[in-house]
Amino acid sequence: MNYWSRIMSAAGALMLVASPALAGPEDGTLTVALATPVEAVDIYMGPGPEVAMTANAVFNPLVAYDTGSQSYRGVIAESWTRIDDETIEFKLRPDLVFQDGSALDSEDVAYTINFIANPETRFRLKSRYSSLVGAEAVDPLTVRVATRGPFPMLMARMIGIPIYPSDSHSALGADYANWGRAPIGSGPYRVVGFDESTGIVMERWDGYQLGPLPEFKSITFRPLPDRQTQIAEMMAGRLDVIVASSPDQVAALTSMPGFEATIIPDMLVQYMYLDAAGRSGIEFFSDVRVRQAVFHAIDRDAIRNNIISGGTAVGELTRLCLPYQVGCPDGGSPLSYDPDLARSLLAEAGYPDGFDLQVSTWGPSRPIAEAVVGYLRAVGIRASVDALTLGAYRQKQVEGGLQALVSSYPYGGLPDTGVVVDFFFASPDRDYYGDPRLPALTAEANSILDEDRRAALFRETLDLVQDEAFILPISRDPAVILHTDAVSVDASPRGDVLFAQFSLFESFGTTPAILGWAD
């Protein structure tokens, strides 16, 4: 064998090692990138978009939300009745089973709810479930869920509570954190492989009872934290789907043949608020004209169309809430982009030369904060970006150090305007508005069950926010699914999709999953 033959042989051997069987419709396997490694397919232990995406393929909740009719529909539950102000009784579908063949009944539902409500159970974001007192199995198909006082958002909360099999989960005892490495659910996919290095392998569960069987025979979720590496893997044919994080990433792939980007409306909302209460020591935002000037200075359309990935496909956000959230009032007209008016308002308020301003931000909102700062500087406000980590931002917020904030919130994927007002106005930490009407309206709306009264209170709250220029809803931030042309993405309005990234592999009732193979 001569020199070059040896070289070519070595290269050939390397290629064999380097090129695992390519994913695709031929073998029915879909390969999806995970920007953050999933340590357990367990939404309670590790709440996050990637965990939700994988967990929702394996587990089912009691109910789902139909955004079209703006009402709840049963998944594991068949029907439900309010027993009193603090209790709802759910009737379960008969003959349901988990992936291990064990029966799914009220004991499992009660066990799951009592597990997350238990004060001794340790997991992140436990406060999400603090309104739950517990649950009680009445008979094999009936379970009662009790709340701490009247809790109008119970149904909304239930869509994010996957049900675990009581026997298998309780057998782990104190090692419940390991559940997500070999979980057993009732969803369309079951986990057959879990490795932190290579990722998660799921296979279609042919016994799935609660919706159409998915098209993918198996799914491999690969941990690929670096965005450039994701693109490279997709170009090399070893990846089928990426959830895009920036317009650059979308542009890099869609400029090449064989790759597509599909935009799906999502629940993430970008917003800005100002320290109207003067907690940070600045006084200028106590004048509504200055707050209006800041909001008039910002071109929300340009930010949506140029900075937000997939922003061109979503309409203007006119309220902080989303139209399909229960109780979200229609209308709403945020202050329009008018830099001349912004300058005149500043001059009228006594700030013709502007002022120094720190615009705090964290995480994925940073590019938007940078754009906002640019617009503010254009009208004479000497703004700068104060980029923080989540922990530092929360500490600064609690200590009253924020002068202005650009941030985002997905409302926990919950379809109720109560979540919106609760997030912004219930906690004194976040009260940078200094208007006692806002927490009072919120407290009332979230402690009564009368939906009409709640809707009226939401309208009053959000009109007040708009009139007083307390918060600027900047834009919705949709999910952009980057995929090969072998994959189809159903971006049409759907009944059950609230947070699209979470729901890529869900299929309930007659609605198939968002992702499938292209014809």
Added chain:
Amino acid sequence: MLQYFVKRLGIALLVVLTVSVISFGLLRLSGDLAQNLAGEGATPAQVDEIRVLYGLDRSMIAQYFDWAGSALKGDLGRSLFSNDPVFELITHRLPVTFTLAVSSLLLAICVALPLGVFAAVYRNSWIDRAALGLAVFGSAVPSFWFALVLIYVFGVQFRLLPISGSTTWAHFIMPTVTLSTMVMPQIMRLTRGGMIDALDADYVKMAWAKGLNPMAVFFKHALRNALLPVVSLAAVSLGFLLGGSVIVESVFSVNGIGSLAYESIKRADFPVVQSILFVLSFVYVVLTLLSDLINARIDPRIRLH
């Protein structure tokens, strides 16, 4: 020698202790952990509940002593996110990072040593200038950029090598090449400098005068002495590579300590970050101690200082 060893060991332990105290303090000051755990939407009461549940309501000193006491017994606590024992997380990932660091160091030595020797022997020749150019390139080029270039050429265009992961030896090729460029320049330049000094020394001139063959002069007399500082540098470089692979591991999705540190820092998983810093500083100090001892063994004058 024993006195010297005890003295160096004492200093090493003090360094580890100092690193653990400073890193513990800095991590706690970088944000409120209870706020992080409770999430953005939590009320102050809910945050306080979390603070009590995780023992974060105690003083920072009490928390440190708790952690340090457990660490001395081998218990580094549990991840706040996965609830896994941190010791297991680290021992599971350390072999991957160790493999990457050692292979990078070996590659760097294999390239830098001969290049440094040739650059010294053929001083101011094209070989010397090429070696200098390589050193400047290695020092100046950001590792993430070099990694992306390798990925594009060998992973995307020619599809010769896997782009991400750490399951086969082929997965380590590109990360090893990338990481080795971070230490190669220093080893090469130190070898070259040491060789130039050695070649100008009287004992080498004497070797030439005795009519020894060039290979014996270069390798037996000159290189042997020139290698003393290189041994120290290699030991310290290994520590640097173990701790400095964060970006490279992230780009190539290598499941080692670096990527664990990156993920843990992103989500403020303090027990994991704290323990990684502790373990890496410990390894670094041990390697430095070893290199001190080797040098002291080779050169007795060091023991007198």
